[in-house]
Amino acid sequence: xxxxxxxxxxxxxxxxxxxxxxxxxxxxxxxxxxxxxxxxxxxxxxxxxxxxxxxxxxxxxxxxxxxxxxxxxxxxxxxxxxxxxxxxxxxxxxxxxxxxxxxxxxxxxxxxxxxxxxxxxxxxxxxxxxxxxxxxxxxxxxx
Amino acid sequence: xxxxxxxxxxxxxxxxxxxxxxxxxxxxxxxxxxxxxxxxxxxxxxxxxxxxxxxxxxxxxxxxxxxxxxxxxxxxxxxxxxxxxxxxxxxxxxxxxxxxxxxxxxxxxxxxxxxxxxxxxxxxxxxxxxxxxxxxxxxxxxxxxxxxxxxxxxxxxxxxxxxxxxxxxxxxxxxxxxxxxxxxxxxxxxxxxxxxxxxxxxxxxxxxxxxxxxxxxxxxxxxxxxxxxxxxxxxxxxxxxxxxxxxxxxxxxxxxxxxxxxxxxxxxx
Numbered sequence: 001x002x003x004x005x006x007x008x009x010x011x012x013x014x015x016x017x018x019x020x021x022x023x024x025x026x027x028x029x030x031x032x033x034x035x036x037x038x039x040x041x042x043x044x045x046x047x048x049x050x051x052x053x054x055x056x057x058x059x060x061x062x063x064x065x066x067x068x069x070x071x072x073x074x075x076x077x078x079x080x081x082x083x084x085x086x087x088x089x090x091x092x093x094x095x096x097x098x099x100x101x102x103x104x105x106x107x108x109x110x111x112x113x114x115x116x117x118x119x120x121x122x123x124x125x126x127x128x129x130x131x132x133x134x135x136x137x138x139x140x141x142x143x
Numbered sequence: 144x145x146x147x148x149x150x151x152x153x154x155x156x157x158x159x160x161x162x163x164x165x166x167x168x169x170x171x172x173x174x175x176x177x178x179x180x181x182x183x184x185x186x187x188x189x190x191x192x193x194x195x196x197x198x199x200x201x202x203x204x205x206x207x208x209x210x211x212x213x214x215x216x217x218x219x220x221x222x223x224x225x226x227x228x229x230x231x232x233x234x235x236x237x238x239x240x241x242x243x244x245x246x247x248x249x250x251x252x253x254x255x256x257x258x259x260x261x262x263x264x265x266x267x268x269x270x271x272x273x274x275x276x277x278x279x280x281x282x283x284x285x286x287x288x289x290x291x292x293x294x295x296x297x298x299x300x301x302x303x304x305x306x307x308x309x310x311x312x313x314x315x316x317x318x319x320x321x322x323x324x325x326x327x328x329x330x331x332x333x334x335x336x337x338x339x340x341x342x343x344x345x346x347x348x349x350x351x352x353x354x355x356x357x358x359x360x361x362x363x364x365x366x367x368x369x370x371x372x373x374x375x376x377x378x379x380x381x382x383x384x385x386x387x388x389x390x391x392x393x394x395x396x397x398x399x400x401x402x403x404x405x406x407x408x409x410x411x412x
Contacts (some may be wrong), residue, residue, distance in 0.1 A: 029170075071276075078202065078311075078312055079203075079309075079310060079311060079312065079313045080311075080312035080324070081313055081315060081320065081324055082314055083324070084327065090315060092313040092315075093372055098274075099274035099340055099341040099342070100274055100275070100339065100340055101339060102190070102331070102339060102341045102343070103327070103328035103329075103331040103339060104287070104288075104328065104331075104332045104339065105300055105312075117151070126286075126287070127275075127283070127335065127336070127339055128275060129255060129281075129283070131275050131276055131277050131281070132275075132276040133274065133275065133276060134273050134274050134275055134276040134277075136272050136273060136274040136341075136342070137274035137275075
């Protein structure tokens with residue numbers, strides 16, 4: 001079973017629970033004593049940006065996860081106006097804010113090859129400079 | 144005592160010293176049952192939706208009146224803690240050339256940690272509930288956004304509808320939302336560092352910025368009508384109506400109760 005199928009099974013239903021468990025068991029056997037790697041979305045990433053480890057997992061709107069140097073950043077999805085830099089008319093879209101970019105939402109673009117979560121993580125690293133996220137950044141909230 | 148809120152460009156050296164010393168004192172001394180960090184707590188709490196699903200402070204029509212009451216309380220507490228009824232919150236008109244980031248006022252370091260001078264830890268200013276792991280106030284002035292221009296302010300001020308459904312950050316024809324996003328948000332991002340975060344009142348620039356936002360709303364009210372808050376009736380889901388109490392402020396602290404600044408004890412010069 002490839003990664004995409006495993007992800008879909010885990011994400012979309014109890015009907016696939018037995019299959020998923022089988023897949024996890026197989027994964028565990030391959031991975032030995034290490035934790036089971038979680039199913040990947042093609043847009044998930046785990047890489048370095050300006051020397052910081054940025055790690056994003058796409059789990060669906062409002063459930064996406066972001067870590068910077070292993071510190072969690074809670075994300076809040078809001079419906080908001082966006083103002084294009086070229087001065088064209090503003091438009092409404094969903095955007096993510098967090099404790100760090102609280103007044104500067106990053107537009108959430110659906111679709112397999114979009115990288116909004118990576119764009120958000122880069123923005124946060126730029127704001128942090130050489131500092132780390134504090135524990136407060138992991139606390140989520142609703143808007 | 145009624146006070147006149149001045150532009151930072153018009154403040155005397157003595158007024159600047161009085162203001163920053165009142166803030167420093169309020170960091171370590173309570174007044175009227177509150178202290179400085181109480182304000183940071185309220186900003187974090189009421190930025191989010193409350194358990195009755197109401198947005199009090201941001202991305203909602205009560206953005207303006209909520210912060211008006213928030214600033215009025217702080218001004219009162221600064222007067223109490225310093226024993227000086229003349230203390231006022233100054234406004235920072237960011238379309239002008241006067242900067243609050245000077246050694247004799249909010250501190251002159253604008254790129255990274257405010258590690259010395261006013262509002263540094265050694266001066267007596269500590270971070271509270273910081274989402275950035277640091278004990279130093281952070282600023283990155285001008286790195287992430289530019290300041291609004293006077294022309295952009297005029298464009299925003301020309302919107303005639305106070306606010307309308309769906310009463311959130313997505314409304315296009317709304318003075319409240321245009322101001323909140325195009326002016327208010329942008330200046331938070333212009334200052335950067337802690338001003339860009341949920342716990343933005345850690346930076347005293349928060350008060351100068353919001354004082355200017357309140358002044359712009361007052362100017363808008365002066366031309367469009369003082370009693371123009373929307374929504375008017377008490378049954379609009381998810382937002383504070385004209386006669387609904389704004390939390391955490393006490394009973395009767397409604398948008399209607401703060402629509403006129405004269406009874407609130409201040410004016411703008």
